[in-house]
Amino acid sequence: MFENYFKIAWRTMSRQRLYTGIKIGGLAIAIGTCILITLFVRRELTYDQHYQKGDLVYRVYRESNLHGETERGVYFPAPFAKALQDEYPEIELAGHYNPSANAGAGGNTVRRGDEIESAHEEGFVYVDQGLADIFELSFIRGNAQKVLLEPNTIVITQRIADKYFAHEDPVGKILILNNDETQVYTISGVVQDPPATTHFQFNFLISLAGKEFWKGEKTAWMSSNYLDYIRVRPGTDVAALEKKMDALIGKYFVPSAAASGDDRSLMAWVKSLHFKLQPVRDIHLNTAGVGDNLPHGDIRYAWLFGAIAFFILTIACINFINLSTARSAHRAKEVGLRKVVGSPRSQLVNQFLIESLVFSFISFALGLALARTSLPSFNTLLASPLTFPWEAWWFVPLLFLGAVLIGFVAGIYPSFYLSSFKPVDVLKGHTTLGARSSIRSLLVVFQFSISIILIVATLVIQQQMHFILTKKLGFDKDQVLILQDTHTLGDQIVAFKNELVQLPNIKNVTISGYLPLEGAARNGNPFWAEGAKEPEEGVGAQIWSVDHDYLPTLGIDLVAGRNFNVELASDSQAVIINQTMANALNLHDAVGRAIVNPWNQKWNVIGVMEDFHFETLKKHIEPLCVVIGRSSNIVMVKVGSKDFQRAIESVSGLWKKFSPHQVLRYTFLDQRYAAMYEEVHRTQQIFTGFAALAILLACLGLFALSAFLAEQRSKEISIRLVLGATTGSIFQLLTRNFMTLLFIALVIATPLAWYMMQRWLEDYVYKISISWSTFAVAGLVSAVIALFTVSYHTIRAALANPASRLRSE
Known part of the structure; x- marks a missing residue:
C-alpha cells in the first residue's frame, strides 16, 4: 500500500x-534558513556550558544606589578574591584576572628568547591559579x-605553541614581551x-x-x-551568601575609604x-549592566x-497549504472516483499525508545542502564560527523529526480538506472553493x-545607521592614523613624535591613551566647583591625560578660553572641561x-x-576634563592630505628607524x-536578508496562486473579452483582490x-x-513586487484567445 502511495506522489x-518546484523550492529555502538560524541561536544559548561544575561557578559584581541611580560594576581590588575564600x-x-591594557593585558608584541624578530599577539591576560582551577x-x-x-611564568594555548614551537616542547622556553627585558616569562x-x-x-x-x-596594590x-x-x-x-558578603564592606572597604581622606562622595558610594x-x-x-x-x-x-x-518557515508552509488547496479542483474527480470504488476517507488522508511527507523530505535534503553551502557566508555575516554538530547524537534524529513534523503540519489540513469531497458533488462538477478561498486570503495577508x-x-x-555615520560628533575622525604598539618605544616615544611632525603630509601628532571611542581607557571621579556648596556625591567626570596637541589633532573646538601651552609651567595645574x-x-x-578634584x-x-x-550614540x-599628563603611549597622527599611502610609507620608514625588528601596525580613527x-550594520544586513527571503517566499506563493485564479476564471475572462472588456480592465479585475489583501496586510503590519x-x-x-514615509515605502515596495509577481499570469490570461476557451461551451 505504501509503495502505491509513493507512486501516486511521484x-x-x-x-x-x-507547482511542485514552488512547493519544494519554497520549503527548501525556508528550511535552510531555519537550520542556519537554529545553529546561531544554539550557539548563543550554549555559552559557558562546557564546565563540569558550571552550575557552581559565579562572577561577583557590585551594585550601588545613590539618589535613585543604580550603578553596577565587576572590577574589584587585588585582595578581594583572597578575602572571599578566607571569610x-x-x-x-576564588580567583581573579586582570584584563587591563594599562597593566599589559590585551595586545603585546612577543618574541622567543632566542630570536630578535617580534610579532603582535592579542589575548594576554593576568590570572591566578584559582581562576585556572x-x-x-x-x-x-x-x-x-x-x-x-610561580612568578614570571606564562601559560600559552595550543595554537600559540604550534605557531612559535611547532616541533618543540614549549615548557621551560622563554618569551619576551614588547622587547622589554623586564617582561621575560618562562612558559610553564x-x-x-x-x-x-x-566569554573568557x-x-x-x-x-x-x-x-x-x-x-x-x-x-x-x-x-x-x-x-x-x-x-x-x-x-x-547563593542568596544568603550574597547577603553575608556585604559584611566585607564594613570590614575592609569603609576603613580604606576613611583612610583615603575627607572624601564624602567616596564614603557615601562605599x-x-x-x-x-x-x-x-x-x-x-x-x-x-555591569x-x-x-x-x-x-x-x-x-x-x-x-x-x-519560525515566521519564514510558516510562510513556506502557508504556500504549501495554499497551493495544495488551490489545486484541489484538479484532484477532485480523483478523490470522487476513489471513494466510489470503496476507498475509505482514512486511506485518502494517509495518501495525501504521504505526499506531503515526500515533499518535506526532499525539501529538507535540499535545505540542508543549501545551509551547508551558505554556512561560510553566514559565518562571515554574523562574525561567528558556526558549525554543524554532526558529532552530537541528537543532530541527525532531530533533522529526521523536523522533516516529519513539517510534512505533517503542512499536509494535515490539505489532507482532510481534499478527502472531504463528496463523490456525488464532485462527479457532477459541483466543487465550491469559496470558504477555502477566504482562508487562503487570510494566509496571504499573514x-x-x-x-x-x-x-x-x-x-x-x-536610516539609524546612516544617522550614526553622518552625525556631527564634535571631533574630526577623518584622516587620523592610530599607531599601535608604540608603547614598546618607551622613553623614545617623544623623540618619535617630534620626528613624525617633520614628515611631509603630517599635520599634527598627539600621544595619549584616551581615544574618543567606546572601549578605550576610561575612569570616573567626583569634582566640585570651588566655593560652591559641595553636594555629597560631587559631579562625576572623566579625567583624560593628554598632551598639548590632543585637541588640534582631533579637531576639537574650544567655545571659550585657550588650549594648553607647553611653554607655561602653570598649565600643569590647568584643566580644560567640556x-x-x-x-x-x-x-x-x-x-x-577653579574646580576641586577628587x-x-x-x-x-x-x-x-x-x-x-x-x-x-547609545549614551549621553x-x-x-582633560589635563596635561602622560598616559598609555598611543600615537595619533593627523594626515594633511588624502594621499594616505605616501603618508603611511613615510611613517613606516621612521618606525623602522626606531623599532627595526617590529612591524608597524596601524588603524584609522x-x-x-x-x-x-x-553590530548595527550586521543587524541591518541580516534583516535585509530576512526581508528578501520573506518576500521571495510570499511571491512564490503569490505567483502560483495567481496562476490558479487566472485558470479558474479563464471562462469568465473569455466572456468579458467577447463582450468588449479591455486588457487593462481584465488586469485590474485579477489584481484588485491581491491589492486589497496587500492593503489589509499594510494596515496590520504598520502598528x-x-x-x-x-x-x-x-x-x-x-x-x-x-x-510615515518609511511605511509608505514599505507598502509601495510590496505593492510593486506583488504586481510584478501576478502580472505574468494576469496579462497572459487577458491576452488569450477567447474562442479556444469557449469552444466546448
Whole structure:
C-alpha cells in the first residue's frame, strides 16, 4: 500500500512540475534558513556550558544606589578574591584576572628568547591559579595544579605553541614581551584553545604570583582592576551568601575609604555597595549592566531571530497549504472516483499525508545542502564560527523529526480538506472553493504582513545607521592614523613624535591613551566647583591625560578660553572641561574659575571645549576634563592630505628607524569609529536578508496562486473579452483582490512594525524619528513586487484567445 502511495506522489509531482518546484523550492529555502538560524541561536544559548561544575561557578559584581541611580560594576581590588575564600567556607575556590591594557593585558608584541624578530599577539591576560582551577582549564603540558603559582611564568594555548614551537616542547622556553627585558616569562604550561562559546577568551595567561602593578596594590581596597569568580560548594544558598558578603564592606572597604581622606562622595558610594553573584552561564547573554567591556550577545536577538525563522518557515508552509488547496479542483474527480470504488476517507488522508511527507523530505535534503553551502557566508555575516554538530547524537534524529513534523503540519489540513469531497458533488462538477478561498486570503495577508514588518525594520535600521555615520560628533575622525604598539618605544616615544611632525603630509601628532571611542581607557571621579556648596556625591567626570596637541589633532573646538601651552609651567595645574561638565558644575563663565578634584587639589579652568561624543550614540555625553599628563603611549597622527599611502610609507620608514625588528601596525580613527557600530550594520544586513527571503517566499506563493485564479476564471475572462472588456480592465479585475489583501496586510503590519522599531531605538539616546514615509515605502515596495509577481499570469490570461476557451461551451 505504501509503495502505491509513493507512486501516486511521484506521478503528481511529475504532472505538476511548476507547482511542485514552488512547493519544494519554497520549503527548501525556508528550511535552510531555519537550520542556519537554529545553529546561531544554539550557539548563543550554549555559552559557558562546557564546565563540569558550571552550575557552581559565579562572577561577583557590585551594585550601588545613590539618589535613585543604580550603578553596577565587576572590577574589584587585588585582595578581594583572597578575602572571599578566607571569610566564607561556602566558597570552595576564588580567583581573579586582570584584563587591563594599562597593566599589559590585551595586545603585546612577543618574541622567543632566542630570536630578535617580534610579532603582535592579542589575548594576554593576568590570572591566578584559582581562576585556572575554577575554569577547569584543560592542560596539555605542565602541572595543572601548580602551573600559575610561580612568578614570571606564562601559560600559552595550543595554537600559540604550534605557531612559535611547532616541533618543540614549549615548557621551560622563554618569551619576551614588547622587547622589554623586564617582561621575560618562562612558559610553564600549554592549555587547550578555549572554545568559541566561552566569554573568557585568551591566548596567553600570565601568572599573577608575585605581581604588583603598583606599590601597595596587594593591600589597597579602593582600586578596581580585577574580575573575580568563585566556585561555591554544592548545596550553598547563593542568596544568603550574597547577603553575608556585604559584611566585607564594613570590614575592609569603609576603613580604606576613611583612610583615603575627607572624601564624602567616596564614603557615601562605599556605604551604598552590595555584592551580587552572577551565574557564569548567564554572562554572555545577561550582562546585568555591569560594564565588563567584554563582547556579549543579546538574548533579544536570539529570540527575535528564532521568531523570524519560525515566521519564514510558516510562510513556506502557508504556500504549501495554499497551493495544495488551490489545486484541489484538479484532484477532485480523483478523490470522487476513489471513494466510489470503496476507498475509505482514512486511506485518502494517509495518501495525501504521504505526499506531503515526500515533499518535506526532499525539501529538507535540499535545505540542508543549501545551509551547508551558505554556512561560510553566514559565518562571515554574523562574525561567528558556526558549525554543524554532526558529532552530537541528537543532530541527525532531530533533522529526521523536523522533516516529519513539517510534512505533517503542512499536509494535515490539505489532507482532510481534499478527502472531504463528496463523490456525488464532485462527479457532477459541483466543487465550491469559496470558504477555502477566504482562508487562503487570510494566509496571504499573514505572509505579506510579515514581509512588510521586515521591510520596515530594514529601512529603520538603515536610516539609524546612516544617522550614526553622518552625525556631527564634535571631533574630526577623518584622516587620523592610530599607531599601535608604540608603547614598546618607551622613553623614545617623544623623540618619535617630534620626528613624525617633520614628515611631509603630517599635520599634527598627539600621544595619549584616551581615544574618543567606546572601549578605550576610561575612569570616573567626583569634582566640585570651588566655593560652591559641595553636594555629597560631587559631579562625576572623566579625567583624560593628554598632551598639548590632543585637541588640534582631533579637531576639537574650544567655545571659550585657550588650549594648553607647553611653554607655561602653570598649565600643569590647568584643566580644560567640556560644556556638559561646565553645566553640571553650574559654571556659566568657567574660564578663570577653579574646580576641586577628587584629591582636594585645585585645578584652574583655562578652556571649555565643545561637547563631543566619546562613547556610542547609545549614551549621553558625560562630563569630561582633560589635563596635561602622560598616559598609555598611543600615537595619533593627523594626515594633511588624502594621499594616505605616501603618508603611511613615510611613517613606516621612521618606525623602522626606531623599532627595526617590529612591524608597524596601524588603524584609522574613522574605521575604528565605524567598527563600534558593526553590530548595527550586521543587524541591518541580516534583516535585509530576512526581508528578501520573506518576500521571495510570499511571491512564490503569490505567483502560483495567481496562476490558479487566472485558470479558474479563464471562462469568465473569455466572456468579458467577447463582450468588449479591455486588457487593462481584465488586469485590474485579477489584481484588485491581491491589492486589497496587500492593503489589509499594510494596515496590520504598520502598528506592529512601529512598536517593534520604537523599542529597538530605545537603546539609543541620539536617534532618528520613524517617519510615515518609511511605511509608505514599505507598502509601495510590496505593492510593486506583488504586481510584478501576478502580472505574468494576469496579462497572459487577458491576452488569450477567447474562442479556444469557449469552444466546448
